Amino acid sequence: GCNRSAGHSDLDHTIDKQFGGPTTATNLHFLSPAHHNLKHFSQWKASADPDGTLHWTSPAGKHYATDPATRISPHLQHTAPAPPPPNAPAPPPPNPWTSDCTSARTSARDTDNAENPDPQPF
Numbered sequence: 001g002c003n004r005s006a007g008h009s010d011l012d013h014t015i016d017k018q019f020g021g022p023t024t025a026t027n028l029h030f031l032s033p034a035h036h037n038l039k040h041f042s043q044w045k046a047s048a049d050p051d052g053t054l055h056w057t058s059p060a061g062k063h064y065a066t067d068p069a070t071r072i073s074p075h076l077q078h079t080a081p082a083p084p085p086p087n088a089p090a091p092p093p094p095n096p097w098t099s100d101c102t103s104a105r106t107s108a109r110d111t112d113n114a115e116n117p118d119p120q121p122f
Helices: 033-041 096-115
Strands: 010-013 028-031 045-048 054-057 063-066
Antiparallel strands (some): 010 028
């Protein structure tokens, strides 16, 4: 319920950047200096919904919701980034027993055909 304008407030990461919070629109909120200090220097806890609603929990466990003046619908680029895809396993190394034999047979056959245009079938 603070009515301080955003122009006279602090822009705060709801989840601190030092604790892995992203710098995205959904993790940034304007807090008055008094509420900013309350969040960082007391037992009060704050969490946020993607639409801009802040949820405050008192040291006694009581819950308070602070609705934004305008609810937001963030674009995907303003939300937390997707986790990176899992690494694909490396392809297995070629089998030395099969790759050498195949290449030797192929090169011998190609040499025979180049020297004799009419090779024997066996």
